[in-house]
């Protein structure tokens with residue numbers, strides 16, 4: 001493992017860290033194995049945003065006796081609602097949730113307190129300049145957090161956080177598709193209605209790309225530690241479903257690590273097989289790492305591609321939206337018995353969607369999850 005400095009925190013972080021969003025549904029043994037394999041291979045930056053209590057407990061067990069080997073990034077601004085992920089800015093709930101996080105991870109502090117998932121200007125103001133920040137500062141004063149981080153999918157918002165002087169680390173979605181052609185353009189009408197911070201004169205991909213470059217320049221100037229999430233765009237980059245010549249995970253990682261502003265990349269590996277694939281990066285030759293041909297051969301249009309991140313939850317009828325769309329996407333490319341079985345195993349099917357629209361305005365990637373539920377209901381007939 002090579003190590004880089006995490007911006008002005010001065011912390012040394014492995015170039016590849018562990019994102020944990022997809023290991024959440026695995027059994028204890030797999031969670032243990034993923035954590036152990038990551039640490040044994042020198043990964044030391046672990047990011048946790050899921051509020052689900054059972055997952056935290058499992059991870060706490062997996063990390064028992066290993067806390068001093070990792071830098072722990074825990075998120076402030078999440079809560080568990082009916083067993084689902086939910087975002088909140090209510091200080092009392094955030095405080096309770098944060099203490100639950102510390103308890104279940106058997107620790108008295110996080111290294112990075114990530115101010116969670118801020119993609120809109122009104123939310124940015126609430127998070128950085130209101131009671132939410134007062135809580136964050138209080139917890140830091142109490143020694144429960146060493147540094148503040150900020151997670152976002154929006155370059156204009158992330159840039160404002162970088163310029164605020166209040167955060168030391170920013171976690172941002174980056175990968176060859178987003179950074180070669182531009183972000184997935186949010187052409188979703190509902191989101192425009194939510195007054196997201198997209199300058200309407202800048203919705204073409206080149207301008208979005210320029211916004212991202214401006215943001216990276218500010219990170220460099222302010223010495224912000226940049227944590228790259230979504231390096232494989234929810235797996236789309238590694239499949240032939242949208243790309244004629246999909247890159248390997250090694251090429252995606254090398255693309256990101258070639259951006260000197262990036263301190264660490266955090267792929268969300270689901271199991272030890274996926275983690276092994278990521279670790280191939282360190283054994284790869286210069287030729288295997290070379291991504292130049294892939295960049296020029298593909299048209300990097302991932303518009304409408306769900307990242308399966310579940311930031312659109314909670315759903316009032318408890319649909320696991322990310323997993324439902326993942327199965328739908330696979331089924332569209334060829335239905336199999338295995339996909340049908342996986343769909344049947346979902347506790348709540350897309351057919352239960354009551355079309356409340358709550359998920360639509362929460363998606364940071366311009367997807368219409370409600371429509372996708374209707375599509376899934378038609379595809380799986382339930």
Ligand code: SF4
Pocket residue numbers: 305306307308309310311312313321322325362363364365366367368369
């Ligand atoms: S619809 Fe959007 S928020 Fe929901 S899982 Fe897909 S990308 Fe994530």
Ligand code: SF4
Pocket residue numbers: 314315316317318319321352353354355356357358359360369370373
């Ligand atoms: S629109 Fe459907 S899937 Fe979305 S939150 Fe409402 S009930 Fe759930």
